[in-house]
Amino acid sequence: MDTAKVVATFSVGIAATLTATALQVGKPSGWDELATGLLFAAFLAAIVVVVFDRLTDANHGNLIQLAFVHGWTQERLLKELQAATIAAVDANSWVLTAVRISTVAQVGISTLSGIVAVVSLLT
Template structure:
């Protein structure tokens, strides 16, 4: 009879990796759309009336918005299990199937744990980017409202 605990751990690691991948992909979508919304508001402000100090502030903040968005997107460094390498090492050392399966399961669980730091960093980057985007949009709205 197979031991259900390693099987459960393997499935849990798979679910965790899928959740982590979804969170990182969602974060990339959020930073992309928040930067696009901020850019739209800044573009509108720049087209109305004379260029003001608020327009300049909004333009500088828009540059910061894009830089933080790029940094957030570059945080997508999730670890993936290298099944092929583990299988090749197993063949070289003549591991039985049970040892090979154990190594693959251990690598899967290790990758899931390692990815938690990446997901946390991505969350922080998304929060910072959304805050900068909001500030950018606010500066552009102030510019629009201050038009004479």
């Protein structure tokens, strides 16, 4: 999850550098406007990558307290801990898929923005 945030942040930063350079050289053109629009979309996609970071953790502390209060055996506590951990892993699978998809989309948009900015510099 943290790697996705770093990748999204740096890719939008590199695209912003290229777009800013294109805007400073010569008269602004349609390529510059397109690069700026794509940069804005890449920035929004980077925010989506950061917002998707909502992993679920198993509440082991709560289960240990319940075991103490209700006098669970070690075997029952272990089974409850395993069930809570498996439930957390299952709950996180869609989050990881969403982060992967949004990161790939964000990097793609950032790359496209950078390419358009370079084309603007070359024309």
